[in-house]
Amino acid sequence: MTRFTTSAKALGATLALAASLALGGCSAQDGPGDDGGASAEPKLHVSDAYIPQPVGDVAGGFLTVTNTGGAADKLLSVTSPLSDDIQIHKTVDQKMQQVDSLDVPANGALDLERGGNHLMFMEIKKQPKQGEKVAVELRFERSDPIRIELPVEAPTHNPSSPSAHGSAHH
Template sequence: MISARALSAAFLALAVSISPAVGHDFQAGSITINHPWSRATPPVTPVAGGYLTLTNDGDIADRLVSISSPLSERVEIHESAVSNGVASMRPVQNGVVIGAGETIEFQPGGMHIMFMKPSHPLKEGERFAAKLTFERAGTVEVEFVVQGMGAGPATTNEHDGHEEPAQ
C-alpha cells in the first residue's frame, strides 16, 4: 500500500514537472500571449529575434503598440517579406492590430520582434523579461525563453520543454 507521504511526493513531482507548460502563457485583457521565445545568439551580435503568438478572445480589436525590454537598448516589430525573389525586412509602423477573434503569429521569416543591441549574448535555457503594451489591454510583463540557435516555433507538445524545434 502507498503511504500518504509517498502519494503527496508523487503529486508534488507531477505538479512541478508540468508547471512550465501552464506558466508560459500571459494575459492582458482579452489578449493571450502564447509562448514568447527567442533563439540563442552568437557571442557578438547586434540583434536578437523574438517570437510569440497573440490571440484576441474579445469582441473588439486591439493593437500591440510597443514592446520594451531591459535586455536591449530598443525593441522594434519587424516584418519579413519576399518580393520578386528578394527578401527584405522592415519595421512595422503604427503597431499590430489583432482583430476580434484573430490570432497573429510572430515567427522566423515573418512578423517578429527585434531586440536591438542586446546587453549580452542569449544562451539556450536563459529567460528574459519584456513588456508588451496594447492600446486597449494595457501593459503586460512577459518572459521570453531562449531556445537553441536553430530552433523553430514550438508545437503544443513541445511547449513545455522549449528545447526541441518543430519538424
Template structure:
C-alpha cells in the same frame, strides 16, 4: 484567461492605483475593459556571443470583442525593441519596422521566423539557452503584458513551410 507563462497584466490606471497601495498583483489580472490577449509559445532566438541582435516569437490571440493593436515592446536587456514584418521584393525577403501590429477580435496572430516578429536590438548581454528574457508588450488600449520568454536554440525558432523548408 489561462496563464501559460508568468504574466503581469495591468492598465496604466490600475498600475497607478496598485503602486499607491504599495503592492502589485502577480498573475492574470483583467478588468472589464481590458483587452483579452493570450500569449502562447514565447521564445527568443539564441545567437552567438558576437551578435547584438536577436528576435522573439510567440502567438497572440485577441479574445476580446474589439480589434486592438500591439503598439510597442520593451525589454531591459536591449537598447531598443521593434515590431517587424517581412515582404518579398523581387527574389529577396526584406524585413521592415512596423508602427503597430493589428490584432483582430477573436483572431490569432503568429509572430514567427519569416513573418511578423519582435526584433531585440543592442543586446546588453549575451543570451544563454534556457535563460528567460523579460518583454513588456504594449497595446493600443493602454494595457500592457509582461512576459518571460525562454531563450531557445536557432533550430527551435525556425518556422517550416508546408513543404518542410526552413525559414529564418
C-alpha cells in the same frame, strides 16, 4: 413555378437560420464582467513565446498574441532589459520592414514567427544563453501591458518544424 417557390422558401429559411445564429452569437459573448455588449473589448493572452539564443548583437523574438475579445487591438511597442531598441518588424515578400504597430484582430491572433512578423532586439546588452529567460513587456493600443518571460531556445529552434516537436514547452 413550384421549383422557384421551393427555392424562395429554402432561401428564406437559410436567411432566418443565419440571422438567428448571428443573434445567438452576440448574446453568447456576454458573460461575467461584460457590460452587456455596449462596448466590445479585446481580451489578450500570449503563448508560444521564445527567443533563439543570439549569435551576434541582435536577437529575434517570437510569440502569438491571441485575442478572444470582440474588438481588435494593436501591438504598439515592446520593452525589455535586454535592449533599449526593440523593433516591431513586418515581413512582406520575404523582406523585413520596421513598423509602428501590428494588428491583433478581434477573435483572432497575431503570430510573430520565423520567416514572418517578429520582434528585433537591437544592440543587445548581454548574450542570453539557452535555458535562461528574457523579461519582456508588450504594450498595446487598448489593452493593459502584458509582461512575459521569453525562454531562450537553441539558435536554430523553430517550433513549426517537425524536428522541434515538443521542444517549445519548458
